[in-house]
Amino acid sequence: xxxxxxxxxxxxxxxxxxxxxxxxxxxxxxxxxxxxxxxxxxxxxxxxxxxxxxxxxxxxxxxxxxxxxxxxxxxxxxxxxxxxxxxxxxxxxxxxxxxxxxxxxxxxxxxxxxxxxxxxxxxxxxxxxxxxxxxxxxxxxxxxxxxxxxxxxxxxxxxxxxxxxxxxxxxxxxxxxxxxxxxxxxxxxxxxxxxxxxxxxxxxxxxxxxx
Amino acid sequence: xxxxxxxxxxxxxxxxxxxxxxxxxxxxxxxxxxxxxxxxxxxxxxxxxxxxxxxxxxxxxxxxxxxxxxxxxxxxxxxxxxxxxxxxxxxxxxxxxxxxxxxxxxxxxxxxxxxxxxxxxxxxxxxxxxxxxxxxxxxxxxxxxxxxxxxxxxxxxxxxxxxxxxxxxxxxxxxxxxxxxxxxxxxxxxxxxxxxxxxxxxxxxxxxxxxxxxxxxxxxxxxxxxxxxxxxxxxxxxxxxxxxxxxxxxxxxxxxxxxxxxxxxxxxxxxxxxxxxxxxxxxxxxxxxxxxxxxxxxxxxxxxxxxxxxxxxxxxxxxxxxxxxxxxxxxxxxxxxxxxxxxxxxxxxxxxxxxxxxxxxxxxxxxxxxxxxxxxxxxxxxxxxxxxxxxxxxxxxxxxxxxxxxxxxxxxxxxxxxxxxxxxxxxxxxxxxxxxxxxxxxxxxxxxxxxxxxxxxxxxxxxxxx
Amino acid sequence: xxxxxxxxxxxxxxxxxxxxxxxxxxxxxxxxxxxxxxxxxxxxxxxxxxxxxxxxxxxxxxxxxxxxxxxxxxxxxxxxxxxxxxxxxxxxxxxxxxxxxxxxxxxxxxxxxxxxxxxxxxxxxxxxxxxxxxxxxxxxxxxxxxxxxxxxxxxxxxxxxxxxxxxxxxxxxxxxxxxxxxxxxxxxxxxxxxxxxxxxxxxxxxxxxxxxxxxxxxxxxxxxxxxxxxxxxxxxxxxxxxxxxxxxxxxxxxxxxxxxxxxxxxxxxxxxxxxxxxxxxxxxxxxxxxxxxxxxxxxxxxxxxxxxxxxxx
Ligand code: NA
Ligand code: NA
Numbered sequence: 001x002x003x004x005x006x007x008x009x010x011x012x013x014x015x016x017x018x019x020x021x022x023x024x025x026x027x028x029x030x031x032x033x034x035x036x037x038x039x040x041x042x043x044x045x046x047x048x049x050x051x052x053x054x055x056x057x058x059x060x061x062x063x064x065x066x067x068x069x070x071x072x073x074x075x076x077x078x079x080x081x082x083x084x085x086x087x088x089x090x091x092x093x094x095x096x097x098x099x100x101x102x103x104x105x106x107x108x109x110x111x112x113x114x115x116x117x118x119x120x121x122x123x124x125x126x127x128x129x130x131x132x133x134x135x136x137x138x139x140x141x142x143x144x145x146x147x148x149x150x151x152x153x154x155x156x157x158x159x160x161x162x163x164x165x166x167x168x169x170x171x172x173x174x175x176x177x178x179x180x181x182x183x184x185x186x187x188x189x190x191x192x193x194x195x196x197x198x199x200x201x202x203x204x205x206x207x208x209x210x211x
Numbered sequence: 212x213x214x215x216x217x218x219x220x221x222x223x224x225x226x227x228x229x230x231x232x233x234x235x236x237x238x239x240x241x242x243x244x245x246x247x248x249x250x251x252x253x254x255x256x257x258x259x260x261x262x263x264x265x266x267x268x269x270x271x272x273x274x275x276x277x278x279x280x281x282x283x284x285x286x287x288x289x290x291x292x293x294x295x296x297x298x299x300x301x302x303x304x305x306x307x308x309x310x311x312x313x314x315x316x317x318x319x320x321x322x323x324x325x326x327x328x329x330x331x332x333x334x335x336x337x338x339x340x341x342x343x344x345x346x347x348x349x350x351x352x353x354x355x356x357x358x359x360x361x362x363x364x365x366x367x368x369x370x371x372x373x374x375x376x377x378x379x380x381x382x383x384x385x386x387x388x389x390x391x392x393x394x395x396x397x398x399x400x401x402x403x404x405x406x407x408x409x410x411x412x413x414x415x416x417x418x419x420x421x422x423x424x425x426x427x428x429x430x431x432x433x434x435x436x437x438x439x440x441x442x443x444x445x446x447x448x449x450x451x452x453x454x455x456x457x458x459x460x461x462x463x464x465x466x467x468x469x470x471x472x473x474x475x476x477x478x479x480x481x482x483x484x485x486x487x488x489x490x491x492x493x494x495x496x497x498x499x500x501x502x503x504x505x506x507x508x509x510x511x512x513x514x515x516x517x518x519x520x521x522x523x524x525x526x527x528x529x530x531x532x533x534x535x536x537x538x539x540x541x542x543x544x545x546x547x548x549x550x551x552x553x554x555x556x557x558x559x560x561x562x563x564x565x566x567x568x569x570x571x572x573x574x575x576x577x578x579x580x581x582x583x584x585x586x587x588x589x590x591x592x593x594x595x596x597x598x599x600x601x602x603x604x605x606x607x608x609x610x611x612x613x614x615x616x617x618x619x620x621x622x623x624x625x626x627x628x629x630x631x632x633x634x635x636x637x638x639x640x641x642x643x644x645x646x647x648x649x650x651x652x653x654x655x656x657x658x659x660x661x662x663x664x665x666x667x668x669x670x671x672x673x674x675x676x677x
Numbered sequence: 678x679x680x681x682x683x684x685x686x687x688x689x690x691x692x693x694x695x696x697x698x699x700x701x702x703x704x705x706x707x708x709x710x711x712x713x714x715x716x717x718x719x720x721x722x723x724x725x726x727x728x729x730x731x732x733x734x735x736x737x738x739x740x741x742x743x744x745x746x747x748x749x750x751x752x753x754x755x756x757x758x759x760x761x762x763x764x765x766x767x768x769x770x771x772x773x774x775x776x777x778x779x780x781x782x783x784x785x786x787x788x789x790x791x792x793x794x795x796x797x798x799x800x801x802x803x804x805x806x807x808x809x810x811x812x813x814x815x816x817x818x819x820x821x822x823x824x825x826x827x828x829x830x831x832x833x834x835x836x837x838x839x840x841x842x843x844x845x846x847x848x849x850x851x852x853x854x855x856x857x858x859x860x861x862x863x864x865x866x867x868x869x870x871x872x873x874x875x876x877x878x879x880x881x882x883x884x885x886x887x888x889x890x891x892x893x894x895x896x897x898x899x900x901x902x903x904x905x906x907x908x909x910x911x912x913x914x915x916x917x918x919x920x921x922x923x924x925x926x927x928x929x930x931x932x933x934x935x936x937x938x939x940x941x942x943x944x945x946x947x948x949x950x951x952x953x954x955x956x957x958x959x960x961x962x963x964x965x966x967x968x969x970x971x972x973x974x975x976x977x978x979x980x981x982x983x984x985x986x987x988x989x990x
Contacts, residue, residue, distance in 0.1 A: 056819065061840060133974075134748065140746050140749050
């Protein structure tokens with residue numbers, strides 16, 4: 001179940017930046033995981049309140065809606081670093097050397113372009129819900145207990161900005177690989193054949209099962 | 212240019228980006244964004260001075276989607292079900308389950324294989340992910356089978372096939388995603404997966420017993436477990452049963468009102484398994500990795516969701532789903548024949564694509580067409596083409612495509628479950644596993660045919676739920 | 678040249694959207710087909726984000742409900758205060774129009790680049806639900822109810838727990854136990870499938886209604902030719918009359934027999950108790966509304982007085 005592609009490291013500035021950013025991304029991942037845990041606790045509390053104490057939690061749905069962006073989007077760059085986002089690599093996995101890095105460079109550049117636009121769009125979405133002059137700075141609120149929505153909307157451009165940094169690092173790494181013609185660039189997830197990935201996934205799952 | 216032409220061209224562009232190896236989520240979002248820009252610019256007659264306006268409106272429209280679509284109470288089901296799977300595994304529940312199944316069932320011909328199917332079905336009832344299920348059981352069940360004289364390829368095939376049950380038997384991430392795209396009741400869909408999942412397990416069992424009876428050396432029966440040994444094996448597996456029962460009662464309570472939402476059921480289940488895992492020695496280090504893995508898998512699924520929904524928003528502006536539905540209903544073919552063609556198309560597509568990506572990319576267009584084929588969302592059973600109401604058709608089609616997606620996990624050339632099994636067992640090649648899984652290939656084809664021919668298998672349980 | 682407007686609504690075609698359908702028909706007729714409206718049920722936006730879409734300029738016309746997001750449109754939430762005592766759809770139309778025309782309201786919506794076109798008047802909401810019916814007002818204690826805006830506020834004063842989802846998710850919330858009951862107008866109870874499962878109906882609670890205007894993008898409105906703008910604005914009254922007639926003579930005609938046919942228990946509350954409830958809810962909720970919205974810089978008292986005086990009370 002553990003998914004993680006191999007990312008090589010060395011002493012270069014690029015690799016150090018990669019690992020530095022990875023620490024931030026891991027923190028974002030942990031925030032996301034803890035939010036799932038919090039959601040679980042909230043549901044247990046809500047069910048208990050409703051069925052045992054006959055006092056349902058006010059704003060249960062509101063809290064879920066506020067938490068979901070943390071769960072669903074916060075770790076987007078963490079997953080990009082580890083090569084988790086799925087793709088069809090039948091074609092790419094047949095490429096070797098420079099051709100491979102050129103292909104990766106081009107698709108990564110497209111993704112960076114997309115993400116920059118989405119930062120703009122999601123920032124605008126946040127801005128429409130935010131107003132310094134309003135109480136709680138809120139210009140958009142949840143339906144029942146009227147929680148301000150802007151913090152949840154702000155999560156998106158924030159997570160996308162980290163993703164943009166990650167993409168810039170990956171472009172740098174692929175660009176360097178194109179110039180140097182290396183087979184083993186640092187700071188990017190390396191393509192492996194499906195069986196290798198599967199083996200590592202399986203090992204990660206079952207490794208602990210035995211202990 | 213008609214908006215429909217724009218829709219078709221952009222969709223082809225999406226296909227090209229996916230084939231070129233762009234991550235599916237980003238390719239879909241990109242296609243959606245470009246499509247929106249195109250449509251807005253076309254509205255202004257491609258006036259160069261208006262391009263900036265089109266870019267702004269399209270970007271702001273797309274930029275709403277990630278927040279607005281994930282901030283939903285229905286989707287909160289997905290992370291909860293993922294968490295429960297990781298916790299169940301840290302609590303060591305899987306191994307206990309297999310041990311119990313083995314002691315009770317191994318005496319029949321092919322008994323260890325049948326036990327594997329049963330234990331997998333049990334694990335499927337707390338896990339939402341097929342590939343993970345196969346990986347776990349490849350490690351636990353294959354060595355036992357091989358030690359007891361089972362044919363190695365056959366053993367591998369059993370595990371690869373049985374793993375697919377996880378996405379049909381609730382909880383299932385794929386069914387939740389289907390429910391979200393087509394805007395149907397999540398609880399009812401999960402409920403609907405139950406019998407087809409059990410039915411698939413039964414068909415697998417029959418095939419196993421049949422093969423083991425014909426070729427005696429493939430899977431000999433194993434006896435010798437005393438009744439005491441059998442009963443002793445039950446308590447460690449009990450938490451799984453408790454969790455399964457709880458989730459079922461949250462989705463559908465045969466004796467009255469459901470206890471809550473499926474999300475809440477999943478959360479209570481996860482909480483129980485969490486307590487179990489803590490009792491079994493899980494501490495912060497293990498919990499942290501469970502949470503990080505949950506986060507990673509969750510964000511992967513949600514990135515596809517918002518990415519594809521940007522594309523779907525574009526399709527809405529291009530009105531492509533409506534046009535495709537009109538085209539399908541104008542064909543002079545029997546609705547059943549068209550449905551079968553659609554399922555066959557999924558079989559071909561599924562050879563090369565992963566399940567979630569495939570459903571997300573195709574459903575926005577295919578689902579309205581299937582609904583139109585049946586006579587519309589609000590059609591009554593009597594007036595419909597397939598003899599079922601619109602709501603029931605949505606459920607039936609959902610189970611069919613999910614079963615198709617699962618089928619694709621074991622078909623060559625890209626059958627992820629087979630890769631996983633081969634990966635765990637270095638002594639088995641992928642070809643070996645594909646050979647071993649071939650009988651189940653037939654079993655799945657039979658199951659799908661029966662689900663198409665007798666929709667009652669799918670619809671009986673949800674129709675009870677009102 | 679030809680003008681085509683995209684209109685974002687949600688759900689399926691129902692009494693609630695008939696004025697928009699009628700308006701599209703009239704406008705197309707009056708302009709000889711050169712000004713058309715393409716009405717999309719959910720394809721263009723999520724219903725809680727229709728105002729965002731208008732503000733962006735993604736579509737030209739949209740419908741939304743004030744209670745979905747009070748902070749986006751505080752001015753018109755005055756129309757959702759409980760127990761205002763509106764008794765007919767005409768009254769609801771009149772009072773909505775009065776508030777829409779107030780400069781503070783226009784300015785509130787102008788932040789979204791939106792111009793208010795017409796309301797979607799709804800009769801008094803009442804509650805349909807499953808499980809044990811609340812036969813007295815006391816029984817509302819701990820009852821989960823999907824009720825937005827002022828209706829939710831009022832019900833929470835007698836102990837109910839407002840737990841809201843959008844109208845499309847309401848039936849699912851009822852099925853899965855998120856809520857035990859739903860406050861809707863009759864057409865919505867029918868259109869969103871609530872009546873397929875409901876066991877009881879709060880016959881005379883009449884706590885209030887919600888306000889769901891139809892707005893247009895101001896730039897798009899200004900960009901229309903004079904003939905097109907006249908066709909649009911000149912058709913509003915006819916579309917509204919059609920809507921009200923449709924609601925009263927088609928929707929409500931189906932409603933009462935439906936309750937009968939489904940065996941839904943109609944629960945009438947003691948008039949005296951109801952009067953107490955009104956006393957308890959109407960005054961304090963309105964006072965709180967005025968206080969909160971004065972704080973955000975709205976002439977809240979003036980808007981509230983406008984409502985009361987328009988209703989002639
Ligand atoms: Na499952
Ligand atoms: Na396949």
